[in-house]
Amino acid sequence: MTSIVRPRKTSVKMNFVRNDSKIGISIPGHFQCPISLELMKDPVTLSTGITYDRQSIERWLETGGRTCPVSNKVLKEGDEEEEMIPNHSIRRMIQDWCVANKAYGIERIPTPRTPVTREIVEEMLSKIRMASREGDRNRCSCLVQKMVVTAKESQRNRRLIREGGAAQTLSMSFENFAGVSVESLGNGVSEEILSALTMLFPLDKEVLRHVGSPESMNCIVSILNFGSLTGRLNAALVVKELVSSGREYLIAETQGLVEALTKLIREPVSPQTTKASLIAVFYMVRSDEKVASQFADMNLASLIVEKLVDSDRSMCEKSLAVLDGVFGSENGREKGCKHALTVPVLVKKMFRVSEMATEFAVSALWRLCKNDAGEVGCLIEAVQVGAFQKLLLLLQVGCSEGTKEKASELLKLMNGYREWECIETMDFKGLKRPF
Template sequence: MLRIRKVRNPFGGKKTLELTIPPSFRCPISLDLMKDPVTLCTGITYDRQSIDTWLDAGNRTCPATKQVLHSLEQIPNHTLRRMIQDWCVVNRSYGIERIPTPRIPVTRMDVSKILEEITIKSRRGDRSGCLELVKKVEMLGRETERNRRLIVSNETARALSEAFNTFAAASADVDASVLESVLSLITWMFPLDDEETRCNLGSPSSLNCLAWFLKCGSLAGRRNAVLVMRELASSHQSYVDALSETDGLVDALVKVIREPICLMTTKASLIVIYHMVSSSASKEKTVMKLVEMGVVSLLLEMLVDSDKSVCEKALGALDGIFSYEKGREEAYSHALTTPVLVKKMFRVTDLATEFAVSGLWKLCKNYKGDDGRFMVEALMVGVFQKVLLLLQVGCGERTKEKATDLLKMLNVHRGNGECIDSMDFKQLKRPF
């Protein structure tokens, strides 16, 4: 039953009327009035949204008859839809609104044809023609979620990445409009699982273009360029090496962190830098450049007041940078190093704790001063107690080894700088 409350006149009060929806107008799944009826190969008609949800869940049977569907094609039932619309018009006095005529959904063949034309036009260097087609794909994807899913699942990323690589080989500023539109659509396709797609985006021409977007592109272009870099850096070591060696890219990434566009962009930039300083073949050269650009100070100040996700990624980048002498020298001279690392050892994430302990361990282990000043400063902000507590509550094996070693190094200097009475923690059992 569909119940409609209606006011008859100013003096007659309110009266509840009940209107029955004809059974043939109801979707067998949702039992609601169908807005876009489609018929399956079994002859049963459903509302498109309901049957799409059923099929997207992996079901391959007709919900009503339980028959196996030998075809997933959905045929629009125009006759039934017009009958439903006429019924809505007849009953408009009951508050029933006429359902709009649905847009014809895009088909897999439609998408394939458009992508084929994009490939042809990009190879011919037809920038305006390619841009028009890319905009068409974007418009179709924004019409319905179903269209978008179909576009994403139709190897669209491969065709778009090929077009991007082709136009990137020319001057980026000349082809900025089509490149930016293609880049925006590619962000719909994450994660980039196709190797050919990654190869196109990881080519020298494409990477130089991404670096150009970071330096000269619009806010949207810079954002999308960083997101694509994150996908590449997270996929394979070879792309991390290629990103590290691309001229101007490291400088541009630091600029994005120093002058944030949005939280997502900041996180993506930190992930790329983390991979560069942790696993790149030219990581030492990259670290030197980052240190010269003041990244250690920038990340330490960022850690003071950032959300958990940003803290985790910033700590990961610092841990990689502290593997090198230049990075450690910068940390030793910064007043925030010990208090921030000690503070972030807890209350962020397990991974952040691992990075914080690893960073402190590297700084203490490689400290060359005879005075032990760095260890004394760490003791003054309570590092000994925090590391001891960490061992009590539990942590990963690698972190446990570093924490234990860290306690041994700190223990030598406890008489010189500890400002918290260790007797306050006498009830804790020491594992060493």
């Protein structure tokens, strides 16, 4: 059986041009993986005698396949690791075929690396633990880097590393080195460990306990402030993982964390870092008024309002979520009311970004207007920029129950200030008022 491969969609680079016409190359059938029907890069043979490309058969097994796809024979327990034998003969034949067809642009398939085993993983992690106990930062850093490279080679490697307890080993090692600030580490072992941990999300409770200890958190704050660009991103991702797991009330007590996260939002390192910081802040302020007030003291509300003027959908949703949380504190609402752009930006973002953004914008506006302490400045300004009509429209098109209640309450509060409307309302004349 042969298949004609054209240079359009294939894992092998095939840009064949001769006399301005494309030439098809026939790949021998026994060089093709029975699953992907593509040229095998790492052929392995199962106990059934059928040869597959390693990546294809591993994906088959990881998704629940327990039979040989070709013969349909049930595979014995452990076939995927113990009896997945590299077929060196077929691999060398494929490489020779690639070399013979080099003139047509076919690149030689490199000899694949030997995949890791549970024994190799255990030895690797044992060496990391030993280097950590001995305080050998250079050796630990090299070992962690090697583990990361190994994990990136394949999903199977990453799974075995995760199942071998890598997260526990890394978190304990991080805690061991956490007593030294990042400025004096030199080799950045703490950053290397955080980078490896981000590959193993979600983290279990034991791992979170080590990473969330006072010593570890002080080190994380130091990396947020003084680490490399990648180090800051990974530190922000770990903080996000910590606070999203229900430990926000403990993490928020870490000295300097509020300032460090605010700085990453004020002085962006990268879009990913900013988004991770915003999510971490959201979890910290959503149910703790004291923490929300701390972020308000850092002028986070004003900072986010200004960023909302020109931000993409993802950034806008996260920013509005944080703003809603900060307005949960009296301090946050006070600072929000004083900023000239707050109300106009909140009203403008309704229906402009997404359903989620609209609901956060309504909630933030509701917090400002409901708790206006007798002042009607926010209410009048909201009416002036068209909030009344947008809220009416929101009730007509539908929204969640919580948002519906807040929108209805806002409409009742604004109803007495309709004379302040400064927009053309003809487009909304058909809307029905809910009261």
